[in-house]
């Protein structure tokens with residue numbers, strides 16, 4: 790009976806880490822570029838004089854999702870907090886992006902936007 794299959798088609802509980810992980814990475818890439826992260830950390834997080842490179846984070850066990858979320862929410866010594874300017878969902882997407890070993894290019898090119906374009 791086909792009907793007996795219906796119950797097994799429910800969404801997996803780990804959706805964010807399953808099929809939608811790639812789209813979360815892309816969403817995170819766009820946020821990273823458009824919300825000001827790239828202004829200090831450089832396009833794709835390669836680093837600038839203002840802020841360290843973030844490209845090694847996927848290999849650094851110290852940077853758990855919880856610690857990354859905390860850094861973004863509360864900032865650091867010179868990094869501003871983003872608790873008021875990003876939603877929990879957006880922060881989760883940026884964390885997925887930061888932890889991706891092969892970072893997707895945000896649609897629209899790799900260049901950081903002009904400062905005045907961000908709001």
Ligand code: HEC
Pocket residue numbers: 821824825826827828829830839840841842843857860861864865866867868869871883887
């Ligand atoms: C005004 C410049 C600035 C902006 C904007 C900024 N950061 Fe940072 N960030 C820093 C600096 C400087 C550090 C080094 C630690 C500190 O002083 O806070 C840092 C550290 C970090 C770290 C820890 C890396 C490490 O190895 O210490 C993460 C992760 C991070 N930033 C992510 C982000 C994300 C994601 C955004 C955007 C939501 C962002 N940053 C926006 C300046 C910035």
